[in-house]
Amino acid sequence: MANGSTLPRRALGRQLRKLRERAGLTQSAASRVAEVSPQSYGRIEDGRQTKVTDLGLNALANAYEATDEERRLLLDLAREIREATASGSGWWRAYADAIVSGFDHYLALEEAANWVTNWQTTVVPGLLQTRDYRRALTWATNPDQSPEEVDRTLDLAARRQNFLGQSDFHFEALLTEATLRYNVGSPAVMADQVKRLLDHSDVPGIDIRIVPNAETRPIGLMSRSFVLFSFPPLHASKLQEPPVAFEEGFTGNLFVERPDEVSKYSREAERIRHVALSASASSDLMLRISKELQ
Template identity: 70%
Template sequence: MANGSTLPRRALGRQLRKLRDRAGLTQTAASRVAEISPQSYGRIEDGRQTKVTDLGLNALANAYKATDEERQLLLDLAREIRIATASGGSWWRGYTDAIASGFDHYLSLEESASWVTSWQTTVIPGLLQTREYRRAIDWSLNPNAATEDVERKLDVITRRQDLLDQPGFRFEALLSEAVIRYQIGGAAVMADQLQHLIERTELSGVEIRIVPFAEADPVGLLAKSFVLISFPPLSSSRLQEPPVAYTELLTGDLYMERGPELDRYAQEAERIRHVAWSESASRDAMLRVHKELK
């Protein structure tokens, strides 16, 4: 699986932050050393797309009193970013008009992932949605949207789902029973969506498990929906990037990458797995609801 430029950018940002903290310098001071704006330097440490040169990295390494090994790691990561960038832009660059502001960052993380765990309490996760199911959601959110705009958004969903066929990619969907019982788009649309879920369980890298209504422990319902994204080692440096927890809020998206926050989401996912039905029992439940809708 290709990591793209997202993972080496994140790794470079983490290494620079570590060295800067050790040197006791502020981001503003570091930006002066690299001869870029404080905003641009902040984006580098955040792992966002910003041009960084070997000259600037060498200047930062000098200011941070980096060892030869630390300096070489910075330069190796920068080279990996350039190689990944030169190989071509990510597929969603052609769909910027159909992607919500800021969601390209999520797509870049998702594309770089080796394992995604999605806990959902109300809707099917995007990687498993049918076009008709997603169309019903989009029309509900924006009933005045032009048909061509909605179709462009649906194309993005379809392209995202190519990940499920990538070797080495694993998708774990943990769903509240409400997700498979809400009749979004009507009975026919939901029946087709459930049939799609049942077919997806036949893929080796897809696991779908349901938390039943009868479960007395409200675990997961209190945490609300979230996604955990884990990554493979970088191809050249073999650095292991830490996971990211993501949650979609009404007023914006929230990404958590710090240890304590991340640990809480990882622990919550484990608790949800503990109360969820097995894969086979979850499949049986989807078959039952599918039969009720036909």
């Protein structure tokens, strides 16, 4: 899987923030040094897509009294960003008309990750959804969309699923049994969806485990659904990007990056694994549900 420019952008932003805070400068002061707007500089430190020049980075390194090694790291990260951008990362831009506001950031993290853990209490994760299951969800949440707009959304979802089965990508789905018993679309749609899960449970790099309805410990239910992204080291600098947690909300999405907060999601995922069925027992449960739906 290509890391794209997301990871080096995040690493560059983190390095710049560390140097700026050490120098005791504000973002406004830094933006004047780099000759960019305060908004643009803020986006740089946030790891968002913004043009970064070597001239501006050298000026910032001077202002931050960076060491030669720190300066080289900034310039190496900028070069890695340019190389990744030139290689054509960001496949989702072709589906800009089908992406809701802010979801491009999620897709960038998903593309960059080498391990994704998805805890779901209500719906099947997008990477494992069938087209008909996704269609039923889309019509329910966006009843005014035209058939053409819905098809674009479904095409985007299908394109995301190309990650599955790649040797450098691991997907862990932790699901409540309820996600398999909700009647999304129709019993036939659900039967196909459960079959999809069964088929993918044998694919290398994909783990699907179910928390059964009979489980009396409500671990995971209070935390709601969430996604954890973990990333490989950067190619050039070998910096290790810290993980990111994501929660999808009805009125807005939440990206969590503070280490102490992300660690809470990691601990919750570990607790959920303890109450989830084994992979084999999960497959047996899915098979029973599949037979019930036929």
